Amino acid sequence: MAAKFLAKSVRHRFSRKASEALTELRLVKINGADNEKVDMCDTANDVPCGIVEFGAAADKEAVIMDDGHLPLVAGSGGFSAGDEIVSDNAGKGVVRGSTATTRYNVIGRALTDAAENEIGIVDYRPYTTFGGNAS
Amino acid sequence: MRLPGESVTFTVTRRAAAALMPHRFVRLKAGDPEQIQLCGSNESALGIVGFEIETGSEATIKCGGHLIVEAGTIIVAGDEIICGVSGTAIKRGTSATTRYNVLGRALCGASIGQWFILAFGPYTVFGANAS
Numbered sequence: 202m203a204a205k206f207l208a209k210s211v212r213h214r215f216s217r218k219a220s221e222a223l224t225e226l227r228l229v230k231i232n233g234a235d236n237e238k239v240d241m242c243d244t245a246n247d248v249p250c251g252i253v254e255f256g257a258a259a260d261k262e263a264v265i266m267d268d269g270h271l272p273l274v275a276g277s278g279g280f281s282a283g284d285e286i287v288s289d290n291a292g293k294g295v296v297r298g299s300t301a302t303t304r305y306n307v308i309g310r311a312l313t314d315a316a317e318n319e320i321g322i323v324d325y326r327p328y329t330t331f332g333g334n335a336s
Numbered sequence: 337m338r339l340p341g342e343s344v345t346f347t348v349t350r351r352a353a354a355a356l357m358p359h360r361f362v363r364l365k366a367g368d369p370e371q372i373q374l375c376g377s378n379e380s381a382l383g384i385v386g387f388e389i390e391t392g393s394e395a396t397i398k399c400g401g402h403l404i405v406e407a408g409t410i411i412v413a414g415d416e417i418i419c420g421v422s423g424t425a426i427k428r429g430t431s432a433t434t435r436y437n438v439l440g441r442a443l444c445g446a447s448i449g450q451w452f453i454l455a456f457g458p459y460t461v462f463g464a465n466a467s
Contacts, residue, residue: 215402236443
């Protein structure tokens with residue numbers, strides 16, 4: 202495993218109430234029914250609003266990081282520095298796919314390698330992109 | 337619904353080339369980047385003005401953070417937002433041959449004319465893959 206640079210540097214945080222238990226250093230999203238709350242990202246390629254900094258019980262206020270070099274738990278297959286990262290179905294970071302007709306909700310690029318369930322650093326700056334040009 | 341808090345992380349100032357309405361997207365004036373004006377549809381915005389500004393006055397433009405903006409259509413949390421007419425915020429379209437100048441994602445929903453919070457972060461993307 203290459204050397205890691207686990208220098209977390211948070212440029213922006215905000216807080217929202219947890220609609221369910223949140224697991225730290227995973228991706229969260231705005232609750233659709235109550236936009237003052239956040240849920241865990243729970244479908245692959247979900248639309249995150251940030252990474253929850255500390256675990257939070259349901260109905261407790263949670264701290265969410267959404268700008269900077271942020272720690273994130275890696276999902277299946279892990280990721281490598283430079284990879285474009287999306288959410289898996291448990292709020293972990295995985296490498297985006299390459300399906301031409303799928304719009305991937307990329308949260309940023311990895312700055313370190315991370316194996317599955319390890320913590321890596323991601324340069325958090327969201328955008329969307331298709332997996333390829335099918336033409 | 338309570339409007340979640342605004343959190344501005346970066347601002348710049350420019351002179352208003354024309355009157356500006358509050359909580360609307362603005363862009364640099366073509367040919368004179370020392371001045372700003374309201375954005376038109378799908379134009380790339382520099383940021384959002386927070387106050388009504390008279391022509392010729394210096395305006396503070398919010399360019400980073402979670403920013404208040406006025407909805408030009410119904411907005412749902414998570415929508416990718418672009419500029420509509422007169423600097424209002426609308427959901428991006430799905431035209432495969434249009435490159436949309438997305439300005440960020442909505443953090444809460446809104447009806448037309450209401451304010452909502454935008455996680456400001458510009459990028460461009462086509463509406464769909466036409467292939």
